[in-house]
Amino acid sequence: MTLWWIGDAVLLVVVLPVVVYLLHGVLSAARSIVPSVRSIAATTAAGSKDLDATALLLTTQSQVEQTVAGVANYGGSLDVIIDDAE
């Protein structure tokens, strides 16, 4: 009977606080991850939105191609009408 009482005391004084402490730690860690994940989600959403302008690179590529073609034509004309240095 005495041992049983000692076991009850250990259960209430040692086991229960340890269990609560460990579970509280797990819950705190899990809850601390939530804001970080939300922040990451917001950041990736903003990054994805920023990349919406990448489609304009095709326009830039086309304009660069036209510009270089114009420069090439102009350079060809200059090559004809201007004498070489030597």
Add this chain to the structure above:
Amino acid sequence: MVVLAIGPGTVTVVALLLIVLALVYYLVSTIMALSAITKGLDEVIVNVTEIIEKSAPVNDVVDAINGQLDAGVDLLEGLLVKKAGLVDAVGLVDGLYPGAAAAGFRNFPESTSIEAPRISEVYTKGTLTLARLGREAPIAAANPAGPVLRNVEGGSLAARLLYPSVRHTAPPELPRSPVIGTDAPVQYEQRDDIGAPRKRLPASRVGGG
């Protein structure tokens, strides 16, 4: 009487019940937190997938743009060196963009070792700008077969002489202003009608009829 009813078995049951309650509370809370994490990570995965899809063609497009710009640079450098010569080309670029001669031309590694002539101190900047336009520039009006236009020792005078201005180069060739007066080298005959009586009009017109 109540105290006597509580035995070690009752305490054990109560302790186990408390442990189970603690387990239920914390585990349910943890499950809810993990659920929120999972939901957030799902959003992250969707956004990251969008980023990957949107950025996939960027490398190819940028490489193509860089290739075309490289071709343009090669063309312009080659044309400039061909037309102006390597030394003058370096001086011309350095005159327009001071300090650029140190970098030299990309396709002409030897250009980095050239001491850039101080073209900008002889040509005015406006002249250089116009010279880039081709033969319509005033500098292009000079005969290319003539003497060199640059005079590295002349300073601003050399730059001024680049413009086809007769006032600066050959004032004696201008027509002289006429000399008037009695001492004028050229004397003109006096007109007979000056000082003579005014000619009378015909009588018919004077009479009105």
